[in-house]
Amino acid sequence: MNHDDPLAPLFAKARDAGPHDTASQQFGFETRLSARLRQREKTSELLVLWPWRLLPVFAVLTLMLTWGFWQQQETNLDLQSAVEEYSEEWAYVEALSGRYL
Amino acid sequence: MWRAPMATISLDLGAHLSSMPDETTLHLARNGDETAFGHLVAQHKGRVFALVARFAREAHQIDDLAQEVFIRAWQRLGQYREEAPFEHWLSRIAVHACYDFLRRQRRWSLFRSVPIESVDLPDTDRASALEAREVVEKALARLKPKERLVLTLFELEGHSVREIAALTGWSEANVKTRASRARAELKKILLSS
Numbered sequence: 198m199n200h201d202d203p204l205a206p207l208f209a210k211a212r213d214a215g216p217h218d219t220a221s222q223q224f225g226f227e228t229r230l231s232a233r234l235r236q237r238e239k240t241s242e243l244l245v246l247w248p249w250r251l252l253p254v255f256a257v258l259t260l261m262l263t264w265g266f267w268q269q270q271e272t273n274l275d276l277q278s279a280v281e282e283y284s285e286e287w288a289y290v291e292a293l294s295g296r297y298l
Numbered sequence: 299m300w301r302a303p304m305a306t307i308s309l310d311l312g313a314h315l316s317s318m319p320d321e322t323t324l325h326l327a328r329n330g331d332e333t334a335f336g337h338l339v340a341q342h343k344g345r346v347f348a349l350v351a352r353f354a355r356e357a358h359q360i361d362d363l364a365q366e367v368f369i370r371a372w373q374r375l376g377q378y379r380e381e382a383p384f385e386h387w388l389s390r391i392a393v394h395a396c397y398d399f400l401r402r403q404r405r406w407s408l409f410r411s412v413p414i415e416s417v418d419l420p421d422t423d424r425a426s427a428l429e430a431r432e433v434v435e436k437a438l439a440r441l442k443p444k445e446r447l448v449l450t451l452f453e454l455e456g457h458s459v460r461e462i463a464a465l466t467g468w469s470e471a472n473v474k475t476r477a478s479r480a481r482a483e484l485k486k487i488l489l490s491s
Contacts, residue, residue: 204485208453210430216348222357222364223347227336230365234372 324384328375335375339368342385346392352435352450353396363399367392386464393447393465400443437487445480452477 320341326334343364350363370391378387425433434454438446451457451465459477463470 202481204481204488207430207434207488210425210427211434212454212456214427214431217351219344219347219351219360222360223343226343226361226364227339229361230339230368231336233365234369237369 320384321380324378324380328378335372338371338384342388343368345385346388349389349392349455350396350399352454353400353446355435359399363395366399367395370395390465390467393451397443397447397466400446404443433488437484440487441480441483444476445483448473448476449480449484 323334323337323341327338346364346367347360350367351360354360354363367388371388374391378384431454438450441449447466448462451462452459457465459470459473462468462473462477466473468476
């Protein structure tokens, strides 16, 4: 400790006061600690169980996505054929009307 | 890997343990004996409370922090190698928990406007020890977590540089640098008011 330090006497006096009196707060501490440990255990158990509980949701979601993807493919094919059909028709009209040339 | 059987913990103090030496209690606690751990808690809670009360002011914060220390100890009991006394091992956990608490407080204070308490340097000869402690703690609260931790351990808890290095895991040179920086900052706070 540096004795030339102007704060040294203040620190020395503060040290004399000792630590705060926490006797009243220590009362029943073991019970509270025990309860908190149990609570933590319950929470960690829940965290482990959640993915399993959500398994049906994941399964339904996968099925819906697969069905949605399949539907999209169908729609795309329909659209593609419609476009192709229209293009052909348009080409005939253009050729017959002479505008094609 | 050792895992604390938390679901079955019951911190009753067994009368048969009260006369047991610390090593036996420790051995039992490490093997998952909740009663033995309860005995360790009862034996060391005073020291832990005294330390955490240096950093937390509100009663609920002190209680939460003390609980955090013992929860960490319970979870890490399997890692305790008995190379150092249990009290030292627990103190290291307590110091780290306090440091984490200070950092959380600091982060939290960035999101809300915390009024800065003015600190007046009292007349050291006339001020009582409690007044002096109050002033020092108020001034320390305005320092950065690392600075506050090192100065509290050094000036109020009376630890040496080597002990602080062992408690915090910082090098001795680092502890000295931080202590001197913290002291300069504290001087600025106290002498400017």
